[in-house]
Amino acid sequence: MLKVLVTGGGGMIGQKLAAHLGVHGLNGSSVLQVTLADIGFPDDGAPGIETVANVAETGTMSRLAAGCPDVIFHLASVVSGEAEQDYAKGWDTNMSPMWELLEALRERHEASGGEYVPRVVFTSSIAVFGGPFPDRIGDGFLTAPQTSYGAQKAVCELMLGDASRKGWVDGISIRLPTVCVRPGKPNRAASGFFSGIIREPLNGEEAVLPVEDTVRHWVSSPRAAVGFLLHAANLDTSRLEGRRSLNMPGISCTVAEQIEALGRAAGADAVRLVRREPDPEIMKIVSTWPRDFEPTRAIKLGFRAERDFDQIIRIYLEDDYVIR
Template identity: 40%
Template sequence: MRIVVTGGAGFLGSRVIRLLLERQDAGSAPLAFDSVVSFDLAQCPVDDPRVSSVVGDIADPALIAEVITPDTVAVYHLAAVLSGGSEEDFDLAMTVNVDGTRALLEAARTTGAAPRFVFTSSLAVFGGAMPDVVPEELATRPESTYGAFKAIGELLVNEYSRKGFVDGRVLRLPTISVRPGRPNSAASSFASGILREPLNGQPSQVPVPLETRMWLSSPDVAVRNLVHALEVDGDQIGPWRTLNLPGITVTVSQMLESLERVGGQQARALVTEVPDQRINDIVGSWPGDFDVERPLALGFQRDETFDAVVTQYRNEFVG
């Protein structure tokens, strides 16, 4: 029995794989499995005999059919062209984010096993006029290519679940901060950069107004929630399989205040305001707060404070 993780070589995917293995070793795996297959454009960095890598294109139906087999008990679909990259390359985003998602669902359907299918979506599915706190039933109105294609993916997973082809869970992730490593093509990449770079003694820039509200989750909490998604019975979620995962609301100004408390004035001084209208148009359309009473009741978690998030990054990654 295998679990397939698209994007398994990436930051979140590799952490999901590690936590699945840790939970298995501890006898608390969310479901029974023997192996994990990372499906990505690069080799998975997790060194464990239970993990294998398939390097290739998630929009290749023949390759997907080799990866998603009748003994596949769960699929994590994390791979995607991110927000900035989607806006710049519509065709690539369509191929990966829409065609790839449908190809994975079709492969899962073909097995006849109805595996659990965890699809990571985004705040980018929202746009237009929004209330201060977004309720569960608010309709999507994306204002970016990335958001539009994530909304299509949500509908596909819900429909394949309604038909009994997969047992889906659509998880709208908060913006993840603080990510280690290098900046990526996400429009929200600055939400990590304005903390990560200064804590490592490097300058960074804020491209959006300081009063911009962000809906944030630490990497550790996000990964725990992704693994927990396999534990929640589909009937508990209900016929509509989409959940807004818990986060915390923090303005960019408050993020920088946390940076100063954790890293000192010298770290805060490395951050300057350099407006970028392209980024602001994307990020500014996203909600800053959600009603997450139901996901919390289902056992999903949220961070306590943003100071704790920044402190965790500093303690783990700053030498």
């Protein structure tokens, strides 16, 4: 039986991942024990053993690791806007638990006589990059984050990379594009509007756009994000050749292009529901984010995203659209 741990298992991606695991299994195994750890869970959530746990509290990660999961999806995180506003909380939640997890896994590895080497899939982010940017960011571009969130993710990548090189975990960090269209309520991520300007108008509700229409960004769907996680869990990591952080594929498009796609999907009435209300704080954060990538390695390794933003909207309508 394959034991799977998902931190952040109550969140949007964690729940979609758990739902997938419940139906399809993982890495060819259909008999799974899936533990979902989070500070809270939706009513009627996806299948799995729900464990209420705050990864930022010392001891939580050790406790979760004690069960020797075969595959760990470490998704738990404070989002970018919150990490920027609350420095201590950001580092305590986004950095310290990775260190504690790796130390706990080292102990388990040693206790097993070197037998136990879990796969750890970490959701990093394109926020590890900071400008000035080339037109397209290649796989060899430096990580010079301009947000605390990005710095925390980059630190975790380094820790996971080193522990993997030493051999008591088999880790991979996937740098997610901004995930869009997120279902449900807005969260505190500075990137939340990328979902809001599509999701709200599809429901006949007004959405606030806090940045210029010319803002270009790198996005992929929640379905693609879950696909990245599953692919990372099953990847032959020797193919990574020691570079265990990967820029994921996505779509580069402007807010204007996204709104055009909204128009094609839902008409001019929907488009009129996007209200411009510039927010200097959000504009400042978003201006530090990358806009376009050339994710050659990830594509060669079999990671796949959408072809265009119209497809991203279709996926939202198929997977998540609920008439309110």
